[in-house]
Amino acid sequence: MKRIITRETICPKCKGEGRVYDMDGIVFTAGIGFLLQVITPETKDICPQCGGTGKVYYETIIENE
Numbered sequence: 521m522k523r524i525i526t527r528e529t530i531c532p533k534c535k536g537e538g539r540v541y542d543m544d545g546i547v548f549t550a551g552i553g554f555l556l557q558v559i560t561p562e563t564k565d566i567c568p569q570c571g572g573t574g575k576v577y578y579e580t581i582i583e584n585e
């Protein structure tokens with residue numbers, strides 16, 4: 521008999537925020553960005569790991585003999 525346990529964990533990539541900074545974009549536009557004050561939430565991208573939910577789910581299969 522198998523049981524599947526789903527565990528909910530805070531996404532390690534975005535630390536539960538659901539979005540990650542686009543580091544390449546920030547580095548590239550850092551000087552101009554600070555001058556124009558255009559660093560806003562729009563400079564963040566939705567986390568590819570959790571799809572923006574901030575949570576990831578692990579499925580663990582427990583097999584009882």
Ligand SMILES: [Zn+2]
Nearest residue numbers: 531534567570
């Ligand atoms: Zn995430």
